[in-house]
Amino acid sequence: MSAELVALVQQIAKEKGLPLEEVLGAMCDGIRHAYEKQFMRNMGKQQRKRFRPRVVAVLDLENKVLKLALEKTVVENPTNPHLEISLEEARKIDPNAQIGMRVRVDLPLSEFSRSAMQLARQRMQERIREIEQRRIYELYKDRVNTVVVGQVARWDSYGNIYLTLDRAEALLPRREQVPTESFQKGERVRVYIYELRKPTGGTEPIILVSRTHKELLRKLLEAEVPEIREGVVEIKALVRDPGYRSKVAVASKDPSVDPVGACVGQQSKRINNITQELRGERVDIIAWSPNEAEFVANALSPAKVETVIMNYDERTATVIVSEDQLSLAIGKQGRNVSLAARLTGWRIDIRTINQLGTEVEETVTEEPASEEPAQVEEVAVGSPPPSGATLNSQSEEVVPVATRLEAQGSEVQESASEGEQ
Structure with a gap:
């Protein structure tokens, strides 16, 4: 015995x-x-x-x-x-x-x-x-906010997925699943641990994981890009529309290191590996700038921006693009401009040069001929506001090409004066 x-x-x-x-x-x-x-x-x-x-x-x-x-x-x-x-x-x-x-x-x-x-x-x-249960909790309490690899084990009637981890089981709630993704039993998948609940009343500790959390993308970037891992390149802001598109604003602490190039990698190898891990989710790497107008313009990448007019009082950015860049700036179902707004923290209104020109013409013809056109401060992208400028409801920061719009307004005024004569 x-x-x-x-x-x-x-x-x-x-x-x-x-x-x-x-x-x-x-x-x-x-x-x-x-x-x-x-x-x-x-x-x-x-x-x-x-x-x-x-x-x-x-x-x-x-x-x-x-x-x-x-x-x-x-x-x-x-x-x-x-x-x-x-x-x-x-x-x-x-x-x-x-x-x-x-x-x-x-x-x-x-x-x-x-x-x-x-x-x-x-x-x-x-x-x-x-x-x-105690050992599982002790094993994973220091792994919250990290990425782990799990194997798909089963589904419940609510659509939640259970993953097998090392000596434990993780729960991938339906709300934390990417709508464009589907899994097979036994498939291995990377997930982000965002919460660990203590065992109570004899129940096992609950390891909650996510595929939609923005920190999943951050951890993938840290793993793929040595410059981020070593602290040379810093992630300043990050937003996701899980399964569709993400935007990441990066800056370099070393002037000799291109932050965007470091993240993208040679022949886009690094960013492609991340896109593959996220099953096709497009990741835009954006150059962060302390100049908010320039940052807004960069955030709308891959669209090319002509002008950005900043209204600091209302925290609204009016972005001017050419006709052929309009759909690119807005993006499919408005995702590009929506993500850019979330990334920068600014409300973004996109206009084409022709649209803004029409608005200028309407404004000029409605104003009395004796009134002088409003004064506009011009600030190039990447430069600070001019000295003495006050940022109130009357004050706006304008990025290049506003000169073209002002000239267009002057031409409309001259045409209106000739018509009166």
Whole structure:
């Protein structure tokens, strides 16, 4: 029987990936529970807690021997046979026993009834499950906000996906799934751990993962681009429309390093690897700029911007593009301009040169001929606002080509004056 117990303990430890000491501890807890139920049934619950027996296990792997024992304290006049032993009886076990010492009294399993052993087995399984849950939590508590690889295991009726991780199971909620993605059972997929919930009431810890989280893209970039990982290139802002398109604003701390080129890689290899991992999601790498007008213009990439007019009071950017760049600037279903607005934090209004010219013409013909045209400050992309400029509701920052629009307005004024004559 002893050899069988040793084999059982070793098997459980191997299958569960637990130390032998913890498995033995669970076994002792099970035996103690069975002992209380069988030999201390006449005591009340509170008494059993107060006089809880001390069950210990001694494992000799070399000889494949496992002994269970009760630890009892040596006293002159024992009052609790489950915790105490007389000096006379103690010296039969250990001739050197003294008052106050503890001795171990063998606890043969043959003394337990079948029902008591079933209770011991159940209690041991519960303890091992609790140990597993605690170890999983300890293993993953420091892996929150990291990317892991999981294997698709199953789906539930709500569309949630369960992934097998290292000694654990992760939950990919439906709301964290990319609508354009589908998976097969057994498929390996990278996910971002965004939350770990502690086990409560015997439940396992819940590892919540995501495929839509923007930090997934950040971690993929860090893994793929050494310059980001080493801190030479910094990700200043990042937004996603999961499954469709993302925009990442980057800046370099080293003037000799091109941040966009570093992220894209030679022949676009680095960014293509990330796009492949995101299953076709297009990733735009944008050059960040402290000049907000320039940043807005860059954010609308791949469209080429002619002019950006910044209204700081309303935090609105009016962007002027040529006719052939309009659809590119807006993007399919408005994704490009929407992502650019989220990336920069500015409300973006896109106009073509012809559209703005029409608005200028209408404005001029409606104004009295005696009124002079409004003054407009011009600021080139990449330069700070002119000295003395005040950023109020009347003040706007204009990026190139506004001169063309102003000239167009002047021509309309001249035409209007000639018509009156």
